[in-house]
Amino acid sequence: MSVPDFFQADLFGLPDAGAGTSGGEFRPLAERVRPRSLDDLAGQEHLAGRNGPLRSFLETGRLPSMIFWGPPGSGKTTLAEICARSLHYRFEQLSAIDAGVKDVRKVLESARQAQRAGQRIILFIDEIHRFNKAQQDTLLHAIEQGLVILVGATTENPSFEVNAALLSRMQVYILKPLTHRDIEAVVQRALECDTLLKERQVEIPDLDFLLQFAGGDARKALNALEAALALVPAGQRQVRLDRPLLERVLQHNAPVYDKGAEAHFDTVSAFIKSMRGSDPDAALFWLARMLDGGEDPLFIARRMVIFASEDVGNADPFALTLSVSVFHAVQMIGLPEARINLAQGVTYLASAPKSNASYEGVNEAMCAAKLFQDAGVPLHLRNAATAFMEKIGYGEGYRYPHRYPGHFVEETYFPDGVPSQLFYRPSEEGREKIAAERLRALWKDRYGK
Numbered sequence: 001m002s003v004p005d006f007f008q009a010d011l012f013g014l015p016d017a018g019a020g021t022s023g024g025e026f027r028p029l030a031e032r033v034r035p036r037s038l039d040d041l042a043g044q045e046h047l048a049g050r051n052g053p054l055r056s057f058l059e060t061g062r063l064p065s066m067i068f069w070g071p072p073g074s075g076k077t078t079l080a081e082i083c084a085r086s087l088h089y090r091f092e093q094l095s096a097i098d099a100g101v102k103d104v105r106k107v108l109e110s111a112r113q114a115q116r117a118g119q120r121i122i123l124f125i126d127e128i129h130r131f132n133k134a135q136q137d138t139l140l141h142a143i144e145q146g147l148v149i150l151v152g153a154t155t156e157n158p159s160f161e162v163n164a165a166l167l168s169r170m171q172v173y174i175l176k177p178l179t180h181r182d183i184e185a186v187v188q189r190a191l192e193c194d195t196l197l198k199e200r201q202v203e204i205p206d207l208d209f210l211l212q213f214a215g216g217d218a219r220k221a222l223n224a225l226e227a228a229l230a231l232v233p234a235g236q237r238q239v240r241l242d243r244p245l246l247e248r249v250l251q252h253n254a255p256v257y258d259k260g261a262e263a264h265f266d267t268v269s270a271f272i273k274s275m276r277g278s279d280p281d282a283a284l285f286w287l288a289r290m291l292d293g294g295e296d297p298l299f300i301a302r303r304m305v306i307f308a309s310e311d312v313g314n315a316d317p318f319a320l321t322l323s324v325s326v327f328h329a330v331q332m333i334g335l336p337e338a339r340i341n342l343a344q345g346v347t348y349l350a351s352a353p354k355s356n357a358s359y360e361g362v363n364e365a366m367c368a369a370k371l372f373q374d375a376g377v378p379l380h381l382r383n384a385a386t387a388f389m390e391k392i393g394y395g396e397g398y399r400y401p402h403r404y405p406g407h408f409v410e411e412t413y414f415p416d417g418v419p420s421q422l423f424y425r426p427s428e429e430g431r432e433k434i435a436a437e438r439l440r441a442l443w444k445d446r447y448g449k
Contacts, residue, residue, distance in 0.1 A: 354429060
């Protein structure tokens with residue numbers, strides 16, 4: 001791995017690297033070892049590798065406005081700084097958390113002055129998804145006129161959080177979570193390149209524990225390394241950061257789960273699909289992930305009630321009864337004991353025979369109902385609630401099934417002019433197989449095909 005030389009002057013509005021302090025102010029390790037070029041970057045080969053678009057942009061000197069969408073610590077800010085440095089553009093940075101329209105306009109005015117002096121500007125906006133529509137709209141003309149190259153960073157799906165007008169003017173690039181190998185390269189680079197770490201000859205015998213803790217977040221790994229080092233006496237050389245020391249400083253690995261963000265929907269999706277795939281163990285894992293992340297247990301229980309009808313259906317009708325019972329149990333008991341009720345429901349649903357015939361049937365019926373929305377209810381199916389209704393033919397000709405053998409009589413129950421259609425296609429799974437056999441015997445023309 002190549003070791004970059006240290007930044008010299010603040011030519012592009014970017015921080016120096018290498019030393020632990022700058023102007024007497026302490027700088028975190030993650031900032032000190034931030035890569036200077038694409039060659040120093042760990043991970044994101046699809047963007048920064050030999051055939052990656054970012055490398056091509058930098059080689060040709062033509063950089064579009066972009067949004068980097070990826071998890072924390074995957075390199076969004078680093079890539080923006082590398083682009084600015086490689087193209088000798090001035091780097092202006094705002095955080096959407098605390099910047100307003102006034103701040104954006106101030107930067108744009110600065111960009112106009114720089115443009116007159118022949119200098120290009122990259123405006124990097126961290127957490128761009130937090131900008132409201134008015135704030136995002138202030139950037140539109142600046143991008144169109146080439147006043148700035150806008151690079152936004154977000155952990156949220158930009159198609160949900162960035163307005164369409166701004167999104168249409170930018171390229172969206174997805175950053176992947178860093179692998180253990182990537183994080184290992186980041187840590188190794190820090191040990192080799194950072195002046196303070198080299199002076200103390202740091203050794204990490206149980207690196208896998210640190211990599212597991214990082215969870216794909218390079219900044220998290222470096223911050224943990226720095227925090228562990230702070231527990232070692234300052235004068236000690238040949239520092240050994242073993243597992244007991246790391247466990248003492250890390251204490252708790254907070255789950256990567258945000259109830260209001262995309263991770264919420266992704267985790268719920270994995271939970272549902274694990275139950276649908278009849279894998280109770282995976283379903284329990286995602287249940288635990290949600291509970292550990294602070295998810296509302298009633299939200300989980302509601303999803304299970306829906307699942308019981310949508311994916312289990314009449315293959316096991318008791319699944320719905322059990323799911324509703326679990327919902328009420330969670331209401332009455334609350335966490336932490338309610339996790340046991342949820343676990344019972346999850347394992348039952350995941351292990352139950354599956355059928356989505358009811359779900360598919362009602363969807364098809366909804367389409368047919370819209371297509372034949374003007375078709376009236378046949379008179380023989382109407383209820384003659386008054387003598388007048390009976391006189392004009394309401395209910396006339398209706399045959400009461402319980403008066404016939406087998407409690408069945410072949411009748412037309414669709415509206416006049418609407419052909420009998422097959423919506424419910426029972427599977428051969430569980431109890432639904434019995435329903436399928438009965439329907440084939442009763443409605444030979446429809447179900448016997």
